[in-house]
Amino acid sequence: MMWQQFVSLAGSYPLALRGLGMTVVLSLISLVLGTLLGFGLGILRTGGSRLLSSVIGAWVDLIRGTPFLVQIFLIFFILPEFGIELDAFTAGVIALTNLAACFICEIVAAGIRSVPSGQVEAALASGLSRWQRMRQVVLPQAMRIVLPPLVGQYVLLIKDSSVVSAIGLTDLTRVGWLVVQRVPNGLLVFFLVGVGYFIVCYPLIMLARRLERRMGAAHGEVQL
Amino acid sequence: MTKAGMTQPGLTKTGMIDFRDVNKWFGALNVLRDITLSVEPREVVVVCGPSGSGKSTLIRCINGLETIKDGHLIVDGQRVGDPATNMTQLRTEIGFVFQSFNLYPHKTALENVTLAPIHVRKIPRAEAEQAGRELLAKVGLADKVNAYPAQLSGGQQQRVAIARCLGMRPKIMLFDEPTSALDPEMISEVLDVMVAVAEEGMTMMVVTHEMGFARKVAQRVVFMDAGAIVESGTPDEFFSHPKTDRSRAFLSKILRH
Ligand SMILES: Nc1ncnc2c1ncn2[C@@H]1O[C@H](COP(=O)(O)OP(=O)(O)O)[C@@H](O)[C@H]1O
Numbered sequence: 401m402m403w404q405q406f407v408s409l410a411g412s413y414p415l416a417l418r419g420l421g422m423t424v425v426l427s428l429i430s431l432v433l434g435t436l437l438g439f440g441l442g443i444l445r446t447g448g449s450r451l452l453s454s455v456i457g458a459w460v461d462l463i464r465g466t467p468f469l470v471q472i473f474l475i476f477f478i479l480p481e482f483g484i485e486l487d488a489f490t491a492g493v494i495a496l497t498n499l500a501a502c503f504i505c506e507i508v509a510a511g512i513r514s515v516p517s518g519q520v521e522a523a524l525a526s527g528l529s530r531w532q533r534m535r536q537v538v539l540p541q542a543m544r545i546v547l548p549p550l551v552g553q554y555v556l557l558i559k560d561s562s563v564v565s566a567i568g569l570t571d572l573t574r575v576g577w578l579v580v581q582r583v584p585n586g587l588l589v590f591f592l593v594g595v596g597y598f599i600v601c602y603p604l605i606m607l608a609r610r611l612e613r614r615m616g617a618a619h620g621e622v623q624l
Numbered sequence: 625m626t627k628a629g630m631t632q633p634g635l636t637k638t639g640m641i642d643f644r645d646v647n648k649w650f651g652a653l654n655v656l657r658d659i660t661l662s663v664e665p666r667e668v669v670v671v672c673g674p675s676g677s678g679k680s681t682l683i684r685c686i687n688g689l690e691t692i693k694d695g696h697l698i699v700d701g702q703r704v705g706d707p708a709t710n711m712t713q714l715r716t717e718i719g720f721v722f723q724s725f726n727l728y729p730h731k732t733a734l735e736n737v738t739l740a741p742i743h744v745r746k747i748p749r750a751e752a753e754q755a756g757r758e759l760l761a762k763v764g765l766a767d768k769v770n771a772y773p774a775q776l777s778g779g780q781q782q783r784v785a786i787a788r789c790l791g792m793r794p795k796i797m798l799f800d801e802p803t804s805a806l807d808p809e810m811i812s813e814v815l816d817v818m819v820a821v822a823e824e825g826m827t828m829m830v831v832t833h834e835m836g837f838a839r840k841v842a843q844r845v846v847f848m849d850a851g852a853i854v855e856s857g858t859p860d861e862f863f864s865h866p867k868t869d870r871s872r873a874f875l876s877k878i879l880r881h
């Protein structure tokens with residue numbers, strides 16, 4: 401009985417690899433795009449325009465205050481009603497990118513606000529443009545505050561990506577559902593699914609911990 | 625105000641910094657009251673007065689770190705606060721030294737000095753670094769070129785901050801209590817650098833209570849109280865023969881230390 405289950409499980413490994421690959425690819429694309437978008441939004445959030453800042457703030461609150469599953473359903477099932485057809489992968493990338501961007505936006509904004517105003521004044525006084533102040537003075541200092549929670553957020557987002565199984569994407573979680581129909585041992589199957597996520601996330605957890613320790617250094621730019 | 629051009633005060637005058645009836649409020653607080661003050665090219669003006677009298681606000685208006693409510697302020701022939709004035713460009717002509725140094729902590733002394741010359745003045749990196757090294761040597765920090773601010777004493781940091789301003793070859797230098805945050809034994813090394821800058825003919829406005837510095841290089845001392853210029857005269861007139869009760873009270877306080 402047990403033996404049969406193991407044989408059957410071993411036979412499912414190509415499917416498991418596919419699922420792992422889907423989780424990694426989806427997460428990677430969404431985290432890269434989400435990081436770029438999140439930094440952009442974070443910079444705008446702390447920039448001059450009160451209106452822009454509150455619009456972004458409202459969007460971020462909305463996304464953070466609703467379940468990710470609901471967001472994915474809205475994108476995948478509701479947008480087509482308005483003539484925007486998306487395949488499941490694109491819908492998953494859009495939803496996860498948006499979620500990542502919203503969390504990262506707030507992390508970046510907090511980092512930017514932590515830079516003492518005297519730094520911005522010194523940069524202003526020497527005639528640096530808005531972008532030069534951001535790029536040369538504010539962001540390098542904000543990164544010290546941003547990096548540890550940013551990497552921690554990546555871990556949370558990779559785990560959140562499991563929700564895309566709900567719109568039929570064959571990621572690690574959905575592979576678990578598929579395999580458990582053939583191998584009726586839910587404990588074992590989902591234990592292995594958990595191991596899969598852990599293997600992806602653990603290096604990031606270590607990195608976050610390392611960064612947190614390094615932030616103690618008094619000067620110099622942050623190096624990974 | 626009548627026709628534009630006709631009434632642009634200061635544009636025909638030679639004043640490097642020209643305040644005309646400037647007022648500024650922070651909420652209900654009239655922090656600058658009817659300020660009229662003209663600083664000539666190469667002139668050194670020391671501003672003193674009790675804490676909260678508006679000294680910082682006064683000089684921060686000059687490079688637009690604060691905005692004025694009414695009156696006119698003309699700096700290097702350009703009207704501050706006028707939408708037609710390119711403030712970013714004007715700021716490149718004005719060095720500002722802060723009480724708390726405000727060096728960039730993630731950049732070395734040399735990088736602090738070369739940042740704006742490279743990115744704003746578009747000077748080639750090698751050339752900017754050469755000039756930066758010379759400036760740091762001039763303020764006595766040739767051996768600290770690659771040090772980070774956290775590795776420098778307060779006096780050394782403030783000298784880097786002055787070098788950082790000089791790197792832009794400004795027409796005007798503003799100092800906001802440059803030695804107030806320093807341990808007493810470091811004050812003179814910073815004042816010496818400021819004296820050298822003054823003797824090279826820089827137009828300067830310096831908020832400070834250092835009488836020795838004022839007597840040595842200032843043409844004029846301006847005394848502020850409660851947002852207004854109460855008294856103004858040569859250092860000798862002001863320190864030896866203060867004319868108002870308020871300036872006498874102020875001087876007796878700073879002399880006790
Ligand atoms: N950003 C600000 N908002 C509100 N009040 C301010 C601000 N900056 C300064 N003030 C007030 O304006 C007055 C003058 O300040 P300041 O120019 O810093 O004086 P000083 O440099 O002579 O000590 C003080 O009463 C101070 O509390």
Ligand SMILES: [Mg+2]
Nearest residue numbers: 679680681801
């Ligand atoms: Mg002050």
